[in-house]
Amino acid sequence: DQQVKQNSPSLSVQEGRISILNCDYTNSMFDYFLWYKKYPAEGPTFLISISSIKDKNEDGRFTVFLNKSAKHLSLHIVPSQPGDSAVYFCAASARGNKLVFGAGTILRVKS
Amino acid sequence: DTAVSQTPKYLVTQMGNDKSIKCEQNLGHDTMYWYKQDSKKFLKIMFSYNNKELIINETVPNRFSPKSPDKAHLNLHINSLELGDSAVYFCASSLGRGGKLFFGSGTQLSVL
Numbered sequence: 250d251q252q253v254k255q256n257s258p259s260l261s262v263q264e265g266r267i268s269i270l271n272c273d274y275t276n277s278m279f280d281y282f283l284w285y286k287k288y289p290a291e292g293p294t295f296l297i298s299i300s301s302i303k304d305k306n307e308d309g310r311f312t313v314f315l316n317k318s319a320k321h322l323s324l325h326i327v328p329s330q331p332g333d334s335a336v337y338f339c340a341a342s343a344r345g346n347k348l349v350f351g352a353g354t355i356l357r358v359k360s
Numbered sequence: 361d362t363a364v365s366q367t368p369k370y371l372v373t374q375m376g377n378d379k380s381i382k383c384e385q386n387l388g389h390d391t392m393y394w395y396k397q398d399s400k401k402f403l404k405i406m407f408s409y410n411n412k413e414l415i416i417n418e419t420v421p422n423r424f425s426p427k428s429p430d431k432a433h434l435n436l437h438i439n440s441l442e443l444g445d446s447a448v449y450f451c452a453s454s455l456g457r458g459g460k461l462f463f464g465s466g467t468q469l470s471v472l
Binding site for chain 1: 401405408452461464465466
């Protein structure tokens with residue numbers, strides 16, 4: 250039972266444009282959401298997070314939006330750069346319990 | 361100065377062997393984890409230790425045994441390796457439970 254779903258296995262975007270990565274979840278108890286970025290042969294690295302009391306969090310070129318009623322979050326990268334090409338994982342946890350990850354979306358930013 | 365380091369990076373072995381993967385973190389975190397990334401690329405939690413105490417033990421065959429000698433180390437021992445154990449295993453740590461995880465670079469295990 251996948252509680253966190255990333256329905257797009259891959260996304261291709263032109264350099265300088267916006268990348269939008271989507272994530273859906275089913276567990277209404279989730280109250281903390283994170284995005285991780287992973288390069289080949291490396292471990293995932295933390296990118297940005299948001300708690301359920303907010304609907305938006307920004308950090309430089311990265312913004313995460315949370316829509317609790319739709320159980321949906323998205324990561325916006327503006328402007329996209331070739332170095333952003335990686336696998337992006339969405340993750341969620343409920344009240345300090347284990348993090349549950351999605352299957353990841355491969356982002357390719359073309360120059 | 362690596363924050364979460366795990367060794368070895370690659371492990372190729374025969375079915376039926378016993379192997380260990382070691383993990384160390386120098387972040388002063390109190391919680392450590394083992395995750396498995398299978399062929400479908402899902403990252404699934406296997407175990408978690410908080411202050412050397414096992415707090416999460418997912419449905420993992422008991423051939424897998426974690427050991428935490430202290431807060432900075434969490435090792436994974438696997439007995440009687442099977443073909444299906446082939447995967448990438450990631451160690452991670454966090455301050456407190458369920459917070460931001462810091463991952464090691466992974467161990468690619470191939471069972472032949």
